[in-house]
Each structure stands twice: as C-alpha cells, then as structure tokens.
Amino acid sequence: MNLVQEGLALGIPAPRADVHQRPSAARIYRMWFGTEGTLPADQDLARKILNAFPREPAAAKINRVHHLLITEALAARGISQVVDIGCGYALPRPRGGGDLLFAQNTHDVVQQHWRTAKVVYVDVDHDVIAERRSSLDQATTASRAKAVLADVTDMARLLERLEEAEHLSRDRPVAVLLHDILPWIPDDARVQDAMAYLRTWLPPGSALSTTHATADLSPTWVERIQQVYDDAGIPFRPRDRGAFSELFGDWEDLYGGRVRVVPTARHQSTHQFSAVPDYVSAAYAGAAVKPHPTS
Numbered sequence: 001m002n003l004v005q006e007g008l009a010l011g012i013p014a015p016r017a018d019v020h021q022r023p024s025a026a027r028i029y030r031m032w033f034g035t036e037g038t039l040p041a042d043q044d045l046a047r048k049i050l051n052a053f054p055r056e057p058a059a060a061k062i063n064r065v066h067h068l069l070i071t072e073a074l075a076a077r078g079i080s081q082v083v084d085i086g087c088g089y090a091l092p093r094p095r096g097g098g099d100l101l102f103a104q105n106t107h108d109v110v111q112q113h114w115r116t117a118k119v120v121y122v123d124v125d126h127d128v129i130a131e132r133r134s135s136l137d138q139a140t141t142a143s144r145a146k147a148v149l150a151d152v153t154d155m156a157r158l159l160e161r162l163e164e165a166e167h168l169s170r171d172r173p174v175a176v177l178l179h180d181i182l183p184w185i186p187d188d189a190r191v192q193d194a195m196a197y198l199r200t201w202l203p204p205g206s207a208l209s210t211t212h213a214t215a216d217l218s219p220t221w222v223e224r225i226q227q228v229y230d231d232a233g234i235p236f237r238p239r240d241r242g243a244f245s246e247l248f249g250d251w252e253d254l255y256g257g258r259v260r261v262v263p264t265a266r267h268q269s270t271h272q273f274s275a276v277p278d279y280v281s282a283a284y285a286g287a288a289v290k291p292h293p294t295s
Contacts, residue, residue: 002046002206003126003129003130003149004126006149007126007149010149010150010151010157010179011151011152011154012052012124012149012150012151014096014126014261015126015127017202018061019127020039021039021041022041022126023039023041023042023044023045023232023234023235024039024042024090024125025184025229025234025236026034026044026088026089026123026125026127026128027039027042027089028045028046029060029088029089029140029180030088030091030092031043031046032056032057032060032093033060033061033102034092034168035091035092035242038291041109045172045228045232047094047171047205048228048232049225049228052083052221052225052227052228052283053218053221053222053224053225054133055221055279055280055282056225056282058207058276058280058291059264059280059281059282061071061102061145061273062264062265062273062276062280062281062283063179063180063211063264063281063283064091064102065101065265065271065272066179066211066264066265066267066268066271066285067106067177067179067211068101068104068109069268069270069271070108070209070267070268070285070287071106071175071177071209071269072109072112072147073287074175074207074209074254074287075112075113075114075175076107076113077204077207077254078109078173079114079173079174079175079206079207080113080114080117080118080172081117081118081119081164081168081169081172081174081175082106082107082110082117082118082119082174082175082177083119083120083122083168083174083175083176083177084106084119084120084121084122084177084179085122085123085152085176085177085178085181085184086122086123086152086178086179086180086182086184087122087123087128087132088123088125088128088266089127089128089131089132090103090105090131090135091103105145106119106121106145106177107119107139107145110198117122117219118146118167118168119145119146119168120145120146120147120148120162120167120196121136121145121146121148122146122147122148122149122150122152122158123147123149123150124149124150124151124152126149126290129149132147132266133147146148146165148167150160151286152178152181152182152185152194153185153187153190153193153194154194155194155195155197155198155201156197159197159198159201163196164215170201170202170203170204171203172202172203173203173205173206173207173265173290174201174202174203174206174207175206175207175208175209176198176202176206176207176208176209177209178208178210178211179209179210179211180211180212180213180283182210182235182239182247183212183213183236183237183238183239184235184236184237185235185237186236186237188227188237188239188243190246191247192246195247195249196249199248199249199251199290202290203290204290204291204292204293205289205290205292206245206289207254207287207289207290208248208251208287208288208289208290209285209286209287209288210244210247210248210285210286211246211264211283211284211285212237212238212239212244212283212284213236213238213239213282213283214238214240214241214242214244214282214284215238215240216240216284217263217279217281217282217283218279221279221282222238222282225275226238228262240260240285244261244284244286245259245286247263247286248286248288251287251288251289251290251291252289252291253286253287253288253289254287254288254289259286259287259288260286261284261285261286262284262285262286263281263283263284264281264283264284264285265278265280265281266278266281267285267287
C-alpha cells in the first residue's frame with residue numbers, strides 16, 4: 001500500500017493534482033531557516049507574509065528553539081515516549097557547518113537521554129511523511145523513530161493506531177508536542193474535541209506542550225498575516241489567551257501550579273531569544289502534566 005492509498009484508507013484525501021503549484025505553509029516554514037529551491041507559489045506567498053509581518057522568520061526560530069528546549073526538558077523529566085504532531089519537514093543543515101541547532105530533530109533530542117525512546121512524527125501532509133520516512137529509514141539509532149500519516153482532528157483513530165502498532169505504550173507517560181499546528185485548524189469545536197480526547201486517553205504523568213499563534217501580542221500584524229493566508233486559500237486561526245488555556249483542561253503546569261500561558265520566547269528561561277519583545281513571538285506557549293488520580 002502506497003502513501004496515498006494509506007491516506008485514503010484513513011479518510012485523508014489524496015493530494016490535489018496541482019499540489020506543487022499551490023503554496024504550502026509547511027514548505028514556507030522551512031524557508032525561514034534557509035531552505036532553497038522552493039516553488040514559485042511558496043516564494044510569492046512568503047514575500048506577502050514578510051510584507052505583513054517582517055518578523056515572521058524570527059517568530060519561527062523562536063518557536064523552533066522552544067520546541068527543542070521543551071523536548072529536552074520532558075526527556076530529562078523521564079519521559080521516553082514522544083509524539084510530535086504536526087511535525088512538518090525536517091529542517092536543513094546549514095551549509096559549511098555553522099549552527100546546527102535548528103537541524104536537530106525531535107528524536108535526536110530525546111535519544112540523547114533514552115537510547116531506546118519511542119518517538120513518533122505525525123502529519124497530514126503526504127510529502128512531509130514521505131520525506132520523514134525516507135530520512136528515518138537511513139537513520140542509525142537504537143530505536144528508529146516512526147512517521148505516521150494522520151489527521152489530528154481524528155484523534156481517536158490516531159491514538160488507536162499508535163497503540164495497536166506498538167509505537168506507544170499506555171503503561172507509562174507520553175509527551176505530546178503540538179507546536180504551531182492547531183492554528184491551521186480553524187474549527188474551534190474540532191480542536192477542542194481532539195484535545196479533550198487526547199487528555200483523556202493519555203496516562204497519568206503524561207505531558208502536553210503546545211504553541212499557538214495569537215493576535216493578543218501583535219494584533220495588527222497577525223491580522224494581516226491571517227488575511228494573507230486566507231487570500232491564498234490556507235486556513236489560519238490565531239486564538240486568544242482564554243482559548244489557548246482551555247487546551248490544557250484541568251492539567252497542572254509542567255513546573256507546578258496553574259498552567260502558565262506566556263509568549264513563546266519567555267516560556268523556558270534558557271531560551272536564547274527570551275529578551276525579545278513579546279510581539280516577536282506572536283504566539284503563546286504552555287506545557288502541562290496530567291495529574292495522577294487522588295486516592
């Protein structure tokens with residue numbers, strides 16, 4: 001069964017015939033990190049995004065640094081099962097050496113702590129998963145990460161598949177990363193239902209880390225970006241602090257107490273961009289842990 005057939009069996013439509021003539025948010029995200037050879041449609045939309053919000057590349061880098069830092073924190077906490085939902089493409093290594101920070105993958109970070117860690121990449125984009133699988137097939141690690149084609153809004157089916165394939169085990173905590181993925185799902189009810197199911201399914205001690213675009217920190221710029229994406233036929237739905245906080249239900253903050261909702265660059269104290277103004281993040285970050293039931 002090829003990837004398209006696999007997707008159809010899961011209710012995921014095959015890619016459109018003109019998929020490479022239309023802009024892709026996933027491909028554009030890589031452009032902010034120096035990817036070359038992008039398609040004309042991506043280049044055109046990227047220019048419009050920069051005109052609307054010139055600091056978009058900085059916001060993307062802030063999000064990526066946070067992703068790596070929180071993954072490190074969760075692995076150091078003892079969690080050896082990680083699901084990276086909405087993983088996107090792997091980022092390129094800089095030419096001629098240079099800073100390899102952004103080229104790190106989720107499994108690279110986790111397996112520094114746990115050689116036999118279970119790491120699963122999930123995305124609804126056929127090209128993303130095809131590239132991830134090709135890369136992972138060539139990896140030489142003690143525990144090879146997996147790449148799964150799935151729709152995050154069909155959370156029940158996704159989690160059932162991961163458990164049946166033994167990609168995950170519910171006998172110990174799981175960390176789920178949802179970084180810059182939920183804004184691309186405009187239906188509030190579907191997002192809330194998916195997150196509620198996820199929180200219920202995960203075993204106690206599991207962690208949930210999320211970042212989400214918001215207009216709270218830079219209303220004019222984010223509204224302009226939303227219009228640019230809407231004009232390109234790409235749904236984009238920033239959410240406010242209240243809607244973001246609801247994603248964590250009654251879980252506790254990773255560091256204790258009520259879940260902190262802060263601009264992404266300020267969530268981890270060691271973030272290299274922690275001193276930048278909040279409007280550059282243009283997004284909130286939060287991380288929570290499922291409490292153990294009280295006796």
